[in-house]
Amino acid sequence: MKKHIYIYSPSSAVRDKASFKRGVKRLQALGHEVEIDEAALATHQRFAGDDATRLAAIHRAAASGADVALVSRGGYGLSRILPGIHYKAVAKSIDKGTQFVGLSDFTAFQMALLAKTGAVTWAGPALGEDFGTEATPDDIMEACFDDLISGQGEGTGWQLPKPPKPAAPTGPQPAINSIAGSAHDSGATGQFSIKNAMLWGGNLAMLSSLVGTPYLPAVKGGILFLEDVGEHPYRVERMLTQLLHAGVLAQQKAVIFGQFSNYKLAPHDKGFKLAGVVAWLQNQIKARVLTGLPFGHVATKVLLPVGYKTTLAVEGRDAFLLWGHQH
Structure with a gap:
């Protein structure tokens, strides 16, 4: 089942470009349309772009109309931009069908969104760490991700x-x-x-x-x-x-x-x-x-x-x- 997956970087900079590319190719090989945010590979100090850049990336993900908004990686960086997130816009995109997925530093975003709007997000994989591994991605992780995007997970x-x-x-x-x-x-x-x-x-x-x-x-x-x-x-x-x-x-x-x-x-x-x-x-x-x-x-x-x-x-x-x- 082909789905639109939006890749963005709200936390640390992507240093491992090879795993990023592998992750994108694997998602495409599974039949999905992968859209990469314009600042997904941006760098500013240890971050994937400065605070304004990463806020804009979150808001582009929310406006993308994608089935899944998937973080490239965790690390650190979301805590410092929580006051600038347009939570109602993110919640509206979730209501329209975009599933936000991630872990690690992404927890800060998930908790803030839950506190502000009650919107549901998903604790799950990141692009590089899970889909971009040198080894074959984990079968259970992939099966659970497929259950999410197909709406079959119970x-x-x-x-x-x-x-x-x-x-x-x-x-x-x-x-x-x-x-x-x-x-x-x-x-x-x-x-x-x-x-x-x-x-x-x-x-x-x-x-x-x-x-x-x-x-x-x-x-x-x-x-x-x-x-x-x-x-x-x-x-x-x-x-x-x-x-x-x-x-x-x-x-x-x-x-x-x-x-x-x-x-x-x-x-x-x-x-x-x-x-x-x-x-x-x-x-x-x-x-x-x-x-x-x-x-x-x-x-x-x-x-x-x-x-x-x-x-x-x-x-x-x-x-x-x-x-x-x-x-």
Whole structure:
């Protein structure tokens, strides 16, 4: 099904031109019409053009009439231009059928748009990182993207990690395996469902940076999903603490950890690992805390409707996020 995909750069400059070109060619090979914003490859310091250039790119994407507005990459840059975005114009373009898709720094845009208008966007791939890889793009990512543009997506599922085995009582607090191989038992093994709750979230660093601003939506009874890259577990905990002390986490029905990738533990940690952070968080809030969601700065990522009423269902180790047809 041929679709019109608009590529623009609202954040960091595209340094890897080869991945950009590969991404465009792959989307074209899938039969889509790819339109590249006039400033998609602009550079100004570390940004894809100065602030005015990137604002104009966002507004051109909104006016493009495209089926999908896809970011070239994340990085940094959206936070500083949030006051200049014409949110009503973006929301109007979404009403007319343009789906805005991205991740990482794009979370700032998604949260601000949700706070200002309630419009739904999609947490999903970026052009270079996902479609422009030297290897073949991930099958699951491509299938989820196809579901979005064809209007067939109704939800996603994943398998929760196995609970950690009980450790021998050799110390006051035994080490816990990394988050990739464990899950704090917050009801993850069992059966429950949370119905008609707003799905929201994205990059943890971006979310925590918006606390106290008019760009963080006041979501009550929501399902908050989180991911990040290159952040040590203590930095993850510090950002979670900010959301906790700001009262954000206490208002959610569930917190779902996606992938936290590309960080390095240090000898100083002495057993302080990400799974311990997850367990600590569960002790601070009443909400369900789940892990293992295939989303983040990793090849295998699902697409998630940010700002849409969703059902979270868990049966044993099988978890599902269900939202029905978007069209």
